Amino acid sequence: MEKLILTSALTGAITVPTQTTSLPFTIEGIAQDAIACARAGATSIHIHARDPENGRPSSDPELVRKIVTRIKEGCDAIICITTGGGMGMTPQDRLRAAASCQPELATFNLGSMNFSMHPVARRYVPEDWLFGWEPEYVEGTKDFIFRNTFGDMEVFANTMKESNVRPEFEAYDVGHLYNLKFLEKDGLVGPPYWIQFVLGVLGGLAATPEDLITMKQTADRLLGPENYRWSVIGVGYPMEFNMAAMAIMMGGHVRVGLEDNIFVRRKVLATNVDLVEKVKRIAAEFEREIATPDEARQILGLKGLEAVNF
Ligand code: KMH
Ligand code: ZN
Numbered sequence: 001m002e003k004l005i006l007t008s009a010l011t012g013a014i015t016v017p018t019q020t021t022s023l024p025f026t027i028e029g030i031a032q033d034a035i036a037c038a039r040a041g042a043t044s045i046h047i048h049a050r051d052p053e054n055g056r057p058s059s060d061p062e063l064v065r066k067i068v069t070r071i072k073e074g075c076d077a078i079i080c081i082t083t084g085g086g087m088g089m090t091p092q093d094r095l096r097a098a099a100s101c102q103p104e105l106a107t108f109n110l111g112s113m114n115f116s117m118h119p120v121a122r123r124y125v126p127e128d129w130l131f132g133w134e135p136e137y138v139e140g141t142k143d144f145i146f147r148n149t150f151g152d153m154e155v156f157a158n159t160m161k162e163s164n165v166r167p168e169f170e171a172y173d174v175g176h177l178y179n180l181k182f183l184e185k186d187g188l189v190g191p192p193y194w195i196q197f198v199l200g201v202l203g204g205l206a207a208t209p210e211d212l213i214t215m216k217q218t219a220d221r222l223l224g225p226e227n228y229r230w231s232v233i234g235v236g237y238p239m240e241f242n243m244a245a246m247a248i249m250m251g252g253h254v255r256v257g258l259e260d261n262i263f264v265r266r267k268v269l270a271t272n273v274d275l276v277e278k279v280k281r282i283a284a285e286f287e288r289e290i291a292t293p294d295e296a297r298q299i300l301g302l303k304g305l306e307a308v309n310f
Contacts, residue, residue, distance in 0.1 A: 012259025013057035013086025057086030110176035114203030172204030200235030207239035
């Protein structure tokens with residue numbers, strides 16, 4: 001089996017600061033976590049920006065530029081900038097940072113869907129919230145439609161092509177793989193594909209072995225196994241590690257991080273480094289080596305850190 005590409009998703013736009021004090025949200029906090037995860041063995045770092053004052057998800061390209069510049073000073077990890085953004089951002093807002101920074105990878109979300117974390121709000125009473133924006137944001141996801149229409153996806157595909165940014169496709173459901181096949185037939189995207197199967201979002205497939213296998217079988221059938229590589233994101237605990245163990249065994253790749261899950265063991269809060277280290281331990285038991293960033297660049301055929309615009 002090829003070496004394991006291990007992605008660390010440090011902060012995202014779904015986890016809120018009240019859930020864990022380990023969630024980084026300042027420029028330096030996100031960059032330091034990225035560098036520490038890269039030193040611990042993460043191959044790729046998935047980037048979202050947040051308002052440094054209060055941790056609210058932000059699409060400000062200047063914040064993203066500062067974060068990725070600082071990370072590049074401290075390590076050679078592959079940087080993947082989100083275009084998924086967060087609640088309340090338009091598709092145009094979401095594309096700006098990737099189009100400007102031209103990283104090696106940027107996410108490309110493969111369809112519109114419900115995307116909710118509103119049940120998290122039930123765990124807290126009003127005095128618990130660290131920042132005023134959080135309860136409304138979390139409860140607001142009940143009516144959030146994560147918008148990625150075919151029109152939006154056409155813009156994403158063309159902008160990424162023009163900016164020389166390789167898409168990391170995010171597929172939350174089987175239908176998203178059919179959407180990818182449609183984009184291929186329409187000439188908007190082409191193989192080889194790098195795909196994250198995102199399992200466990202409220203609104204998409206679950207993080208179960210059956211659903212992971214369904215995603216893989218569907219992708220094999222639609223795209224051809226030789227035309228794509230896959231990684232898995234299991235949202236929540238213990239799903240993050242269940243999915244990681246399966247991917248390690250099946251020849252896929254793994255993403256972990258506080259964006260997707262905040263626990264390293266049952267009821268034990270994690271740091272981003274704890275999550276990377278746990279996957280490293282699981283991979284070591286299965287004798288699956290972790291790829292260095294340069295090895296992963298070879299595997300995925302990326303343009304290299306010297307070709308980014310930050
Ligand atoms: N928040 C994850 C479940 C993106 O940033 O474009 C999916 C994600 C998508 O990371
Ligand atoms: Zn993300």
